[in-house]
Amino acid sequence: MISFKEAEQIVLRNLMDLGKELVPLENSVGRVLAEKIYADRDFPPFDRVTKDGIAIRFQSYENGNKLFKIQETAAAGSAQVTLSHPNDCIEVMTGAMLPKGTDTVIMYENLLLKDGNAIVEIAPQKSQDVHSKGSDEHSGSVLLDSGNLITPAEIGVLATVGKSEVKVKKLPKIAIVSTGDELVNIDEIPEPHQIRKSNSWSLKAALKSQGIIGELLHFRDSKEALLEGLGKAIDNYDVLLLSGGVSKGKFDYLPEVLEKLGVKKLFHRVLQRPGKPFWFGLNDFCTLFAFPGNPASTFANFHVYFLPWLRSSFGAQTDRCHAVLNERFENTTDLTRFILADAQLSQGTIKTNLVKDNGSGDLTSLARSNGLICFDSNRNYEVGELVPFYPTKKIL
């Protein structure tokens, strides 16, 4: 058996190159940018008026002029107008091109408008309320880097430069494979010895939060069914997330079947709880995360192995985050422990309590928690210590 640290390193050394694809702008939010985005023109593209008021030639004011005859109005979206007489002004709207012959904007609040004239009541500064051409970005400069996560703010930049289609990292094609003859579908009434599938639905929802539509597959606990079903699945998907079938039971055929199918085992069984019988392997085209079947194990291993693997495969940073412990904890085992957390952001700091659960079959405790704390083997932890924290819900 290997340690959690070794297992984590092996997973993160075996990333997948997912390639790139072009998607419509509106589908690109949440995806990882796979091209550099350049300014297609200066930003702003012209000397842009930023207040509603008048545009003047500042020299005229400096020469003592305070009453400016209004020549005409320049709206946002109109072609540039030109000031005909240096002592007149042009009424300008926010977003308009600064008229030729003017250099300074005076907002309505500082003016008295009367009989077609504007009288300046508060002294202007030269060039005020003009957002100069190219002052944000010059044409050709890099606005967004490849590898950036596309959020609503990046969408604004992409729209501005006219990217109606965006090159992004491809999403892996993933199947979620349940095994276990005790499992029935959610719309069935289970016999006393049966339970409904829950891991598959939980994983499907977790993938959806990553923008990925996972397909659900289920195979019976028989070598033949697994050989046939997994053989096809391995050929058809980039990633398989399996739950069940990797423990020491008589009907835990997965390790043997995967070997027969030519999948290279990178490790099986990790010194951790929950999630010890985790099996990880791959072939040239498919990466397989075979989680132990109980809900807490699948849930923990998805968050501590799969999500960092996915983010790293996208080229994103995977800084581990930390929380401050609100209660002491003794890990007297040789196992890395993942304990459910109830973390709160308080005074700018993430502080966490532990959630009491009832062993690895307890689903409701997963819903009562919002993260996992990682405790090293054979170590006491005191109140106030910083511990590695894996959020499983949104905390801020």
Add this chain to the structure above:
Amino acid sequence: MISFKEAEQIVLRNLMDLGKELVPLENSVGRVLAEKIYADRDFPPFDRVTKDGIAIRFQSYENGNKLFKIQETAAAGSAQVTLSHPNDCIEVMTGAMLPKGTDTVIMYENLLLKDGNAIVEIAPQKSQDVHSKGSDEHSGSVLLDSGNLITPAEIGVLATVGKSEVKVKKLPKIAIVSTGDELVNIDEIPEPHQIRKSNSWSLKAALKSQGIIGELLHFRDSKEALLEGLGKAIDNYDVLLLSGGVSKGKFDYLPEVLEKLGVKKLFHRVLQRPGKPFWFGLNDFCTLFAFPGNPASTFANFHVYFLPWLRSSFGAQTDRCHAVLNERFENTTDLTRFILADAQLSQGTIKTNLVKDNGSGDLTSLARSNGLICFDSNRNYEVGELVPFYPTKKIL
């Protein structure tokens, strides 16, 4: 003009009751639960074996028996079997029903299997490795409360109790309305005095992150076009997010048009920067957030007004979060300032720097930041102070 605090209170006092709807389980992630979820049976529903090994009658071991003849094997998903002779055992798999006549499980690691017998090598404790019927939850107990956000962990619980359809809070039907004759579509080449629409796309992406598909509408800066277009939109949508048309410009017709359409103005203009000309109002069926048109204003007001309003309308908590300031800031104005933040989680604490931007037209600074800090008017802020923080990207 009213203060930011007043404006915030008015917005949060005018929530929308969105009603409920039934959606398929797989579409319910990210939604707000609108029913209580009860256990449909005990959890676990039977005394469940939690290790692969054998099940024995503990009394037999206590009486000195160490060699147990294996009667048969009980797999997960098989009906319950019965131990025929009290000194024999049944081989059991994780997830199986504990056989009748047994009370204790011994895992393979503590056994020697030989000639159809299991020899106990490490002393068991009575009832070990049995997850007792009803020990997590009793039939009829509340597993999830109405108002809970549905995350992958809740999906597991919903699946287990057979909720193939889930009652959730309805999402509002939202249109994103752009105005401004300087705006062209993203697939067009703008004239020198034009720019492409970006706010609408950014808002659409931000709504998508909330699970809402926003419709894009655009109306010309003319009273007639606005009266006709907005009149229809108000009848067809629960919420309108408008950008542009609320400043003091000659072509900022929105306040006047909305009044004509019978929309009740709750306020117009707030002592804040950016986002000062924000207009908020409603009629009996539609709530209107009319943001000033420049990108920083729309972006800030969406995060500080609309998102808390939406979450509160869903009945979710809207605790404000805080971050620790990494640099000093002087707000010498009478305005509440929203400054772009570059926040990092370090040692369990969210620390934030300020992002220098270039005024309210600067789109790229929005992409370089991950939140907004709220600074009160006329106050100096020192390094290390806690400040209200609105995340605009995922920080952990």
